[in-house]
Amino acid sequence: MEARVRALETILTQKGLIDPKAIDAIVETYETKIGPRNGARVVAKAWAEPDFADWLKRDATAAIASLGYTGRQGEHMRAVFNDAETHNLVVCTLCSCYPWSVLGLPPVWYKAPAYRSRAVIDPRGVLAEFGVTLPAGRKIRVWDSTAELRYLVVPERPAGTDGLDQEALADLVTRDAMIGTGLALEPEGRA
Numbered sequence: 001m002e003a004r005v006r007a008l009e010t011i012l013t014q015k016g017l018i019d020p021k022a023i024d025a026i027v028e029t030y031e032t033k034i035g036p037r038n039g040a041r042v043v044a045k046a047w048a049e050p051d052f053a054d055w056l057k058r059d060a061t062a063a064i065a066s067l068g069y070t071g072r073q074g075e076h077m078r079a080v081f082n083d084a085e086t087h088n089l090v091v092c093t094l095c096s097c098y099p100w101s102v103l104g105l106p107p108v109w110y111k112a113p114a115y116r117s118r119a120v121i122d123p124r125g126v127l128a129e130f131g132v133t134l135p136a137g138r139k140i141r142v143w144d145s146t147a148e149l150r151y152l153v154v155p156e157r158p159a160g161t162d163g164l165d166q167e168a169l170a171d172l173v174t175r176d177a178m179i180g181t182g183l184a185l186e187p188e189g190r191a
């Protein structure tokens with residue numbers, strides 16, 4: 001795969017269709033500047049501000065863009081909220097569509113055929129392998145991403161976080177919690 005990518009880049013560069021410096025800049029941006037902290041700030045704001053949560057539910061693309069996080073390909077975002085009845089899990093069964101603008105680069109397992117097929121066939125088993133056990137009776141809803149529509153899971157706000165500001169709340173929101181393969185962390189000092 002690496003050799004193929006290098007060959008493709010060489011040909012496209014020789015034909016003058018791409019500038020390797022531009023590619024490097026994009027990779028560097030997604031590796032170091034854009035990552036799951038963006039999404040964590042979106043979730044923390046939704047936890048802290050009911051008006052923002054409403055907006056996120058109605059029009060996630062606009063609500064997320066208001067924080068300056070916009071997609072490179074203009075894809076639409078949808079936020080799906082975990083609650084006492086439903087846990088949401090995101091996959092791209094076809095390839096690896098992922099909300100880069102809020103989560104950065106996808107983890108390797110997200111692109112793996114095993115995750116992509118099993119997330120829909122046996123979501124509860126997949127969650128167990130991620131160490132997530134849901135309360136009995138909780139439904140799991142699986143969302144299949146596409147190039148046009150990408151999902152951000154808003155995990156449930158942990159108990160004992162009333163006094164935390166948004167920066168501290170964002171620290172509890174992991175990348176996996178926003179894909180649905182994890183839950184938000186418990187605040188420290190809460191046994």
Ligand SMILES: [Co+2]
Pocket residue numbers: 092093094095096097098145146147
């Ligand atoms: Co895809």
